[in-house]
Amino acid sequence: MKEWMEILIRSLGLFFLAFFFVRIMGKKHPGKMSTFQLVNYIVIAILTALIAAKVIPSFRLGLVALAVWIFMPMLMDFLAIKSKILHGLIHGKETVVIKKGKIMEENLKKAKLTGEELIRELRAKNAFSLADVEFAVLENTGEVNVVMKNDKKPVTAHDLGQKVAPQTEPQTIILDGNILYDALNNFGLNEGWVKTQLKGMGVDLTNVFIGQVDSSGDLYIDLFDDMIQLPQPTVKEMLYASIEKSQADFMKYALETKDEKAKKMYADNARKLETLMKELETYLLH
Amino acid sequence: MTVGSQVKQTLASLKGAQGTLRMYALQAQDEKEKNAYTEALETTNDVIKDLENRLKTLEFEEPQFKGY
Numbered sequence: 001m002k003e004w005m006e007i008l009i010r011s012l013g014l015f016f017l018a019f020f021f022v023r024i025m026g027k028k029h030p031g032k033m034s035t036f037q038l039v040n041y042i043v044i045a046i047l048t049a050l051i052a053a054k055v056i057p058s059f060r061l062g063l064v065a066l067a068v069w070i071f072m073p074m075l076m077d078f079l080a081i082k083s084k085i086l087h088g089l090i091h092g093k094e095t096v097v098i099k100k101g102k103i104m105e106e107n108l109k110k111a112k113l114t115g116e117e118l119i120r121e122l123r124a125k126n127a128f129s130l131a132d133v134e135f136a137v138l139e140n141t142g143e144v145n146v147v148m149k150n151d152k153k154p155v156t157a158h159d160l161g162q163k164v165a166p167q168t169e170p171q172t173i174i175l176d177g178n179i180l181y182d183a184l185n186n187f188g189l190n191e192g193w194v195k196t197q198l199k200g201m202g203v204d205l206t207n208v209f210i211g212q213v214d215s216s217g218d219l220y221i222d223l224f225d226d227m228i229q230l231p232q233p234t235v236k237e238m239l240y241a242s243i244e245k246s247q248a249d250f251m252k253y254a255l256e257t258k259d260e261k262a263k264k265m266y267a268d269n270a271r272k273l274e275t276l277m278k279e280l281e282t283y284l285l286h
Numbered sequence: 287m288t289v290g291s292q293v294k295q296t297l298a299s300l301k302g303a304q305g306t307l308r309m310y311a312l313q314a315q316d317e318k319e320k321n322a323y324t325e326a327l328e329t330t331n332d333v334i335k336d337l338e339n340r341l342k343t344l345e346f347e348e349p350q351f352k353g354y
Contacts, residue, residue: 165319187315217313235306242303246333249296256289262340269333276329283319 003054010059011052018048021070026077032141034091043069091140098136101149111138122146163282174211174221187213194219201230216283240277240284247273290344297337304330 022044028037047069051062080087095111097104097118108118119130121144127133135147157164171183179194197219198205207228211221216236223230247270254266307330311323 165316189313215315216310216319217315236310239303239306239310242299243330246296246300246303249292253289253293253296262343265336265340269336272329272333276326279322280326283322 007052007054010054014048014052018044025070025074034140037073040069040073094140095138097138097144098133101131101134113138118144165282170212170214172210172212174205174208177206177208179205189213236284240280243273243277243280247277288348290341290348293337293341293344297334297341300330300334300337304334
């Protein structure tokens with residue numbers, strides 16, 4: 001067999017072999033791998049290249065070496081899933097580097113991390129001042145994760161004591177001017193609904209690039225033609241405003257009327273509408 | 287503007303709000319959100335009923351404005 005033919009066949013075979021095995025070895029991001037896993041992948045890559053280019057003359061012997069480097073990590077991953085102790089041995093354990101705002105120097109030394117490196121990692125997590133950090137952990141991937149002090153954390157709705165509406169992810173139902181029927185059926189809507197909504201906005205289906213429906217069933221669309229100004233959906237705000245207006249009207253009538261019974265009725269209903277407004281606020285205003 | 291016609295206006299805007307609420311009660315996907323709208327629908331229903339009764343009394347008291 002001619003030499004170039006042999007290299008071609010070897011390369012093609014290894015191309016698919018490597019592709020297949022790297023796929024089944026797991027879904028880990030290269031940046032998030034532990035050091036040893038990275039070494040392992042590099043060894044696989046080098047072995048594959050060496051066999052393909054015939055630097056290792058025997059195809060069979062090369063495959064034996066490759067098999068060890070492919071199957072051993074798979075075996076270790078399997079063991080790590082089965083046993084917690086082995087997991088610690090194989091993947092290492094995370095190291096606490098800052099506790100209660102104080103740097104643990106011994107742990108830093110053990111992890112071979114210098115002060116500069118720690119500060120750099122903290123900066124990467126937006127903790128420019130050491131005084132803001134309550135707790136930091138060095139993961140076995142070399143990444144440092146940080147918990148900020150309570151008063152330096154970003155404010156959440158919980159901190160403000162505010163209820164927020166649960167938001168499920170929006171579904172894309174129109175793409176490139178075509179209706180995606182699967183997504184539409186998932187939402188319990190049909191083509192007629194889409195057509196009515198688009199008609200209400202005065203837009204043709206062929207002009208819609210992306211159309212999404214959110215959890216409360218409102219349609220948001222982006223058009224191919226960016227010159228057309230579309231009104232943003234403000235139905236919810238309008239609804240809230242009209243309830244608010246009615247509530248104010250009731251208050252006014254309650255003050256104006258001379259009839260005691262009517263006064264009470266108006267006041268009661270004004271109160272009802274007020275509680276209603278409070279309940280709907282999270283859903284209508286956001 | 288008489289009291290009667292003002293009340294009618296409020297009634298109309300409440301009914302409009304109720305229509306929108308009904309739409310959201312039907313098309314909301316989240317169970318909690320759907321319930322909130324359905325409850326709101328019931329409340330507005332009560333309020334509208336009260337207001338309609340009051341309107342009847344008003345129309346009886348000032349029959350010359352009936353129908354406006």
